Amino acid sequence: MLDYRLSDETEALRTTVREFAREVIAPQIGEFYERDEFPVHIVRQMGELGLFGLPLPEEYGGGGGTYFDLCVVLEELARVDSSMAITVEAGVSLGAMPIYRFGTEEQKQQWLPRLCTGEVLGAFGLTEAGGGSDAGSTRTTARLEDGSWVINGSKAFITNSGTELTGLVTVTAVTGTRPDGGKEISAILVPSGTPGFTVGQRYSKVGWNASDTRELSFDDCRVPEENLVGERGRGYAQFLSILDEGRIAISALSVGLAQGCVDESVKYAREREAFGQPIGRNQAIQFMIADMEVRAATARLAYYRAAEKMLRGEPFQREASIAKLYSSEVAMDNARYATQVHGGYGFMNEFPVGRFYRDAKILEIGEGTSEVQRMLIARDLGVG
Numbered sequence: 001m002l003d004y005r006l007s008d009e010t011e012a013l014r015t016t017v018r019e020f021a022r023e024v025i026a027p028q029i030g031e032f033y034e035r036d037e038f039p040v041h042i043v044r045q046m047g048e049l050g051l052f053g054l055p056l057p058e059e060y061g062g063g064g065g066t067y068f069d070l071c072v073v074l075e076e077l078a079r080v081d082s083s084m085a086i087t088v089e090a091g092v093s094l095g096a097m098p099i100y101r102f103g104t105e106e107q108k109q110q111w112l113p114r115l116c117t118g119e120v121l122g123a124f125g126l127t128e129a130g131g132g133s134d135a136g137s138t139r140t141t142a143r144l145e146d147g148s149w150v151i152n153g154s155k156a157f158i159t160n161s162g163t164e165l166t167g168l169v170t171v172t173a174v175t176g177t178r179p180d181g182g183k184e185i186s187a188i189l190v191p192s193g194t195p196g197f198t199v200g201q202r203y204s205k206v207g208w209n210a211s212d213t214r215e216l217s218f219d220d221c222r223v224p225e226e227n228l229v230g231e232r233g234r235g236y237a238q239f240l241s242i243l244d245e246g247r248i249a250i251s252a253l254s255v256g257l258a259q260g261c262v263d264e265s266v267k268y269a270r271e272r273e274a275f276g277q278p279i280g281r282n283q284a285i286q287f288m289i290a291d292m293e294v295r296a297a298t299a300r301l302a303y304y305r306a307a308e309k310m311l312r313g314e315p316f317q318r319e320a321s322i323a324k325l326y327s328s329e330v331a332m333d334n335a336r337y338a339t340q341v342h343g344g345y346g347f348m349n350e351f352p353v354g355r356f357y358r359d360a361k362i363l364e365i366g367e368g369t370s371e372v373q374r375m376l377i378a379r380d381l382g383v384g
Ligand SMILES: Cc1cc2nc3c(=O)[nH]c(=O)nc-3n(C[C@H](O)[C@H](O)[C@H](O)COP(=O)(O)OP(=O)(O)OC[C@H]3O[C@@H](n4cnc5c(N)ncnc54)[C@H](O)[C@@H]3O)c2cc1C
Pocket: 090, 094, 123, 124, 125, 126, 127, 129, 130, 131, 132, 133, 134, 156, 157, 158, 159, 160, 205, 208, 213, 362, 365, 366, 367, 368, 369, 370, 371, 372
């Protein structure tokens, strides 16, 4: 059966989030973006809407929905603004999911209810300054001493890690040597405010300016032995599986940005006049917009397909990489053409397409660069 119609519940959720994005986020996000400021009150409102707990079970305070519901929500948010979309994506997919998928019952009870309401934001610390694509090259260490993990090292580019809502970061650290001589990497939960854990200043970024991204450092930072998330030595593998899911979410976010480019271009092409008529009367403009719509529509199918396989419990890694790779490149292309349709105004901050243009590039980099996706797809095809 091939049926990509949304259920009534998912359609209702999409409508609610679409209205919220247009009525609450759109009118004010530009100011926060220009000031490089994280809008806590909008994030709290998204929490009240239940967006941070969507795919988690009700017993932990979640919405009892699916990962696909989360993707549909991210698409609607990113259609208006990517900073708020990535705040939700990182909060759910990277902050809560590692605890839900791999944590102990005690960790779930302690953290998930507050993560689901958005009262607390979680972060995911894998990348280090020395390497993101080569995530197994972790240098941060954690040694067991008197019932505590003593963590030393640093993490780079960590989303949601220093907001006033942030409550924890789950980090990867080298906890020993494997029998084959390789690094034993484990995941450890570090609550905000733990002595020895320092959160750096927000980076000055090209895009996603209303989202929070920081460097973290650990200097003899001690957390209880029970803060190990999942099995000792499985931290790297766990994080890779979290990234597989996250790629579908980033694909949905990319489709949202690509569709937002179509929305804004259609509106502008109807209103803006040149040579005595709306610019949309020119085939050159019509074709740019038609091609944008084709790209957004086909990229959506790619993430629907990956999500469908995931929900069926089938292997979905190749489809997730295809969706992430394709839709992030589509977002980049659409942002370029939408800016072109807007002419000089496309280069001005008063129009959303300028923000879309700046926000699109990171989609080809975060949660696995385009090159990494191509490597994964080729490897899955048995090449290399
Ligand atoms: C705004 C922002 C938010 C982020 N949020 C988080 C977060 O919350 N948590 C987290 O852990 N990380 C986060 N990251 C990190 C992100 O995942 C990494 O930046 C990304 O994985 C790339 O790693 P890198 O920056 O070290 O680039 P590198 O790995 O140094 O890559 C540089 C270039 O080399 C290419 N390359 C590398 N190896 C190969 C190869 N073998 N073959 C071909 N090409 C190759 C890459 O594709 C890229 O083009 C974030 C980054 C940004 C910018």
